[in-house]
Structure formats: C-alpha cells, structure tokens
Amino acid sequence: MRLIASTMIGVLLAALCAAPGDALAGAAAPTAQADPGTARHGVCVDTPLRLAFDRPPLLGTSGAIVIHRADGTVEDRIDLADPASFQRTVGDAVSDTGVPHEFAYHPVIVTGDTAAIYPHHELGYGLTYYVTVDPDVFAGFPGIQDPAAWRFTTTAARPPARPRHLTVDARGAGDFCTVQGAIDAVPLGNRHRVRIDVRPGVYTEIVYVRPDRPHITVRGAGPGRTVVEYANNDALNGDAHLRGAPDGPNVCPLRKLPTPDLHNCWRALFGVDAAGFSLENITLHNTTPFGGTQAEAFRGNNDHIALRHVRLLSFQDTLRLQGKGFVADSYIEGDVDFIWGTGTIYVRDSEIRSLHAGYVTQIRDDETHPGAVFVRTRLTRAPDLADASVYLGRIETLRFPFSQVVFIDTAMDAHVRPAGWLLTPDDCGQAPNLRFWEYHSTDLSGRPVDTGARLPCSRQLTDAEAARWRDPRFVLDRSPRSD
Numbered sequence: 001m002r003l004i005a006s007t008m009i010g011v012l013l014a015a016l017c018a019a020p021g022d023a024l025a026g027a028a029a030p031t032a033q034a035d036p037g038t039a040r041h042g043v044c045v046d047t048p049l050r051l052a053f054d055r056p057p058l059l060g061t062s063g064a065i066v067i068h069r070a071d072g073t074v075e076d077r078i079d080l081a082d083p084a085s086f087q088r089t090v091g092d093a094v095s096d097t098g099v100p101h102e103f104a105y106h107p108v109i110v111t112g113d114t115a116a117i118y119p120h121h122e123l124g125y126g127l128t129y130y131v132t133v134d135p136d137v138f139a140g141f142p143g144i145q146d147p148a149a150w151r152f153t154t155t156a157a158r159p160p161a162r163p164r165h166l167t168v169d170a171r172g173a174g175d176f177c178t179v180q181g182a183i184d185a186v187p188l189g190n191r192h193r194v195r196i197d198v199r200p201g202v203y204t205e206i207v208y209v210r211p212d213r214p215h216i217t218v219r220g221a222g223p224g225r226t227v228v229e230y231a232n233n234d235a236l237n238g239d240a241h242l243r244g245a246p247d248g249p250n251v252c253p254l255r256k257l258p259t260p261d262l263h264n265c266w267r268a269l270f271g272v273d274a275a276g277f278s279l280e281n282i283t284l285h286n287t288t289p290f291g292g293t294q295a296e297a298f299r300g301n302n303d304h305i306a307l308r309h310v311r312l313l314s315f316q317d318t319l320r321l322q323g324k325g326f327v328a329d330s331y332i333e334g335d336v337d338f339i340w341g342t343g344t345i346y347v348r349d350s351e352i353r354s355l356h357a358g359y360v361t362q363i364r365d366d367e368t369h370p371g372a373v374f375v376r377t378r379l380t381r382a383p384d385l386a387d388a389s390v391y392l393g394r395i396e397t398l399r400f401p402f403s404q405v406v407f408i409d410t411a412m413d414a415h416v417r418p419a420g421w422l423l424t425p426d427d428c429g430q431a432p433n434l435r436f437w438e439y440h441s442t443d444l445s446g447r448p449v450d451t452g453a454r455l456p457c458s459r460q461l462t463d464a465e466a467a468r469w470r471d472p473r474f475v476l477d478r479s480p481r482s483d
Contacts, residue, residue, distance in 0.1 A: 219283030
C-alpha cells in the first residue's frame with residue numbers, strides 16, 4: 001500500500017488489504033512498513049490524501065482518520081461512525097439568510113485500489129502534518145499510528161492577494177491541487193479577469209463560485225484530458241436533503257423562483273452564482289447513477305455565463321442556466337429535462353444527446369426575457385434509444401405560460417417524437433403565450449423533418465423571424481423580449 005499526500009510520490013508502504021467479500025478469518029494479518037526518508041514537502045494546502053492499496057479496499061463504518069500538526073495538535077478528524085459530520089464548506093458559500101452554508105460530502109471515496117480522503121477544510125501554509133488511521137477504517141488493515149509513517153509539509157508559497165492567473169494540477173505541480181482551491185484564492189469583490197488553468201487529470205470535487213467572485217475563467221486542457229466529477233444531487237444537497245427546514249439557514253442566494261428554488265442551488269457538481277464566468281475545454285461529469293435524482297453537471301445563475309468546448313454529462317437536469325448563458329461547440333447529454341432553467345440560453349454548434357426516453361428541455365422563463373434558443377445543433381441519441389421516445393421540451397403551462405424554446409437549423413435523429421412538445425395540461429387553449437418554435441429542422445442526413453404532427457400551438461418560424469433569432473446579440477442583449 002502507498003500513502004500519498006497530493007501526488008503519487010509519497011511514503012511507500014507494503015501491505016495486504018482484504019478485498020470486499022474476502023473472508024478475513026484465517027488470513028495473514030496485513031502489515032505495513034514505512035519507507036525511510038520519503039517525507040513529502042511542498043504539498044498543496046487543498047490536497048486530497050490518498051491511500052493506494054494492492055487491491056480494492058473495503059471502507060468501514062467506524063474508526064477515525066486524524067490529521068495532526070507536528071506537535072500533535074489535531075487539525076482535522078474524519079469519524080466514520082458520525083455521518084452527521086460529513087459536511088464541509090465549499091467556496092465560502094453563504095445562504096440567502098447570510099448564514100455560511102455547509103455541503104454534505106463524502107469524506108472518503110474509494111476508486112479501484114485507491115482511497116481518497118478529503119479533509120473538512122484546507123490545511124495551513126508551511127506546516128508539517130502527520131496522519132493516523134484507526135484499524136476499523138478499512139477492513140483488514142491494521143491502521144497507521146506511528147507519527148513518522150505518513151508525514152508531509154505543505155507549501156509555504158501563497159498565491160498573490162490579487163491573482164491574474166492560477167494553475168491547478170492534481171499531481172501537485174501547480175498553485176493548487178483542486179479547482180475549488182484556486183477559485184477560493186480569487187478575492188471577494190474581484191474586479192478583473194482571473195484565468196484558472198486546470199491541467200490534465202480527474203478532479204473529484206464539488207465546485208461552487210459565490211456571487212461576489214465574478215470575472216473568472218476556468219480553462220481545462222481539453223474535454224478528454226481534464227475532468228471534474230462528483231456525485232452531487234438532490235438527495236445529497238438539495239430539496240430532498242433539506243426540505244425538513246424550508247425556512248432554515250440553507251436557503252439559496254439569488255433565487256429566481258421563490259418557492260421551487262429554496263434549496264436546489266446546492267446540488268450541482270459545478271455551481272456558479274457569480275457573473276462573468278467562463279468555462280472552457282473541460283468535462284464536467286455528475287456521476288450520480290441512472291435512476292437517481294436531479295443532478296446538474298453545471299448550474300449558472302447569473303449574467304454573462306459562457307461555456308465553450310465543454311462536455312456536460314449527467315442524466316436528469318444536466319445543464320441549468322439562469323440569467324443569461326451562451327454555449328458553443330459543446331456536448332451535453334442526459335435524459336430528463338437535461339437543459340432547463342429560468343434564464344435566457346443561446347446554444348450553438350453543439351451536440352445534445354438523449355440517453356433514455358424523456359425530455360430535452362424544460363424552460364421556465366417569463367414574459368420579461370427570451371428562453372432557450374438552439375442554432376445549428378444536433379440532437380442525437382444513445383444507440384439503444386427507441387424512435388419517437390423523446391420530446392423536444394415540456395412545460396406546465398399554468399405555472400410557466402410564457403415558456404419559450406426555439407430550434408433553428410437543427411438536425412434531429414428519429415428519437416424525437418412526431419408531436420415534438422408536451423404540455424401539462426394537454427390543452428393548447430390554455431397556452432396562448434407559449435413559444436415552442438422551429439425552423440428548418442432536418443434529420444441527421446439533412447433531409448427536412450416532417451413537422452405535420454407537431455403540437456398544434458407550436459409553429460414554424462418565417463425566414464425573417466429565424467434570421468433575427470439566429471443572432472446571439474438579439475437573444476442575449478435584449479429585454480423584454482418581442483416576437
């Protein structure tokens with residue numbers, strides 16, 4: 001087994017650990033021996049701590065992992081017998097009530113033969129720490145109690161007080177080891193553009209940008225090389241988790257809809273409440289499994305949100321944009337309402353893939369601004385998804401009578417239902433202000449789609465109308481909207 005602070009270079013230990021399902025009785029007791037002289041220096045203050053076993057470890061439900069300062073003072077304690085303590089602050093989040101918000105999180109995540117340990121907070125700069133692990137934390141592993149066994153020193157190099165450029169490297173060769181660590185280094189009230197370059201790697205973390213950290217660009221090394229992932233969702237950090245206290249301290253800031261938006265801002269993998277945010281060349285993967293619950297990969301809740309060359313992966317509610325958002329040259333996949341929100345959304349030259357029967361959009365805009373406009377997009381499907389199994393969009397017209405979704409020059413596979421759109425209640429007479437529009441929809445080969453069976457209160461745009469709505473400036477720089 002290896003013990004690692006920040007990188008795959010660290011204290012080397014040799015051990016055996018019983019794999020899940022193995023009988024421990026009669027097996028040789030696991031042993032661990034520290035490699036002398038391998039203390040690690042210059043570790044990121046935001047580093048996850050990793051234990052690499054020779055086989056997949058089985059995480060227990062008792063015992064503690066304790067991070068000590070060099071003098072023995074306890075810096076942090078993760079107690080597996082106390083799930084109520086599995087909460088931490090992320091991005092200095094503050095609820096609408098002014099109370100600091102804590103996210104529920106997974107303090108230990110096992111992936112293959114590696115256990116990643118996530119402290120409750122960043123460590124201090126230029127300090128020496130050692131880690132102890134109780135015997136019950138991992139089945140069959142005797143634990144670590146020797147203060148010399150897993151010891152490391154954090155970097156003393158702090159970022160500038162007003163940075164212009166920061167780097168993130170999971171291996172520890174940047175300013176930070178996590179995306180959130182770099183975002184937290186941007187000062188509150190920031191007034192200039194800060195670029196955060198995220199080097200290749202997989203970053204397992206919830207990311208949150210609070211409203212008073214504007215003008216940030218997060219740029220990966222390419223969607224196939226830089227991945228941010230986490231199984232955040234409604235059950236972990238949303239209405240399902242917090243509905244017992246509807247007026248409690250966890251109420252969302254900048255709510256667009258007073259009642260539905262009480263708690264659902266906290267459940268995204270990557271949540272942004274700040275204006276002027278850009279995301280580029282990266283994959284966001286909400287790893288909540290199929291059949292789970294609402295689980296945004298990205299949530300943008302302000303103006304001037306831009307996504308370029310990104311891959312957004314989830315099932316339900318993959319992309320949520322409030323305010324004004326621009327998406328280009330990207331890939332978005334999901335199944336239920338996987339592009340949604342109350343904002344103005346302009347999506348261009350992107351692929352939108354349906355994974356299961358469901359709905360591409362649920363747009364909840366009102367009469368004061370446009371909804372979602374898709375230009376030169378491709379609506380594709382998973383290989384086993386049936387024909388006529390997916391709606392372009394759905395809406396409850398009594399709640400959101402002004403919903404607007406526009407598809408212009410869009411290529412659609414045969415999974416799109418002939419009716420196109422779904423209303424609840426199914427009565428066009430109750431939807432006089434609905435704007436479900438199309439223009440020049442084709443199949444994937446470029447042949448015109450037969451729209452004769454479309455929902456009666458949807459319609460095809462004229463050439464002049466399409467030219468106007470095709471222009472992102474017309475869509476994003478105007479309010480209130482006009483026909």
